[in-house]
Amino acid sequence: MASLLKCLSLSGRRIVASCVTLRCHSSLTDELIENMDKKTTWDRFYAESSSRTPTFKNFEWFFGFEAVQDFIMPLLQTKSHSDGCLKVVDIGCGTSALGPCIYRHCLLPVWVTCADISPIAVRLMQEHVQVKAIQPHNLSSQLEFVELDCMRLHKYYGSNSVDLIVDKGTTDALLRSKEGKGKAGLVLNQCLKVLRSSGTLLQFSDEDPDARLLWLETEAQEPGVMEADVGVQEVGELRGVCYYCYQVTPRLVVQQ
Incomplete structure (x- = not known):
């Protein structure tokens, strides 16, 4: 395995x-x-x-929290607002420790939702955090695991309600499936709908910028309704593979 x-x-x-x-x-x-x-x-x-394993072990797609915390945590510190906890969603979380680590390390109050389509992954994580009794840095922070099809994010969250969405390998999995490309576009569209105007989507991927940037710039547009600013930073090389952080920020189109 x-x-x-x-x-x-x-x-x-x-x-x-x-x-x-x-x-x-x-x-x-x-x-x-x-x-x-x-x-x-x-x-x-x-x-x-x-x-196949007697004890639970997190499975990390690509890499763990330590490799990308400098992309995530400083971004959260700039998104404080007066209406309660910052809302963070890890889409396609699986059994990754990424969401719990954000919950543990964020100085500001944060509500972290780890969402996955597999109820088995959700149950495994719920059981794991209960055993580990993970404590947040900020006592007002909250952590939850939910079974959720991320093509329907808008049914779980209202528009303009989420501060940060983290996608570590989920879009890659969809794009590499026979029937997944259209689903990847739907997930991206849903992310942009639920993000605040000041919110951000971070996609961590090993796909070359020449391909991913073009896809994002094309898919993250809804003529007359929504546009997005797209950027990329290099995360680094691991086991001979170069990884990237794609940052997508929604921008509402102002009607003339």
């Missing part, structure tokens, strides 16, 4: 080559390569992963 997890952190063209040796997990590997946009695929992934 460890080899399988390693191969999943690589880009599409490298997954096939890396999975040649995974004969004992070939069925799950094939399903992941082609169907990373499906709920049933991730239910199976988390069920099999948890059944």
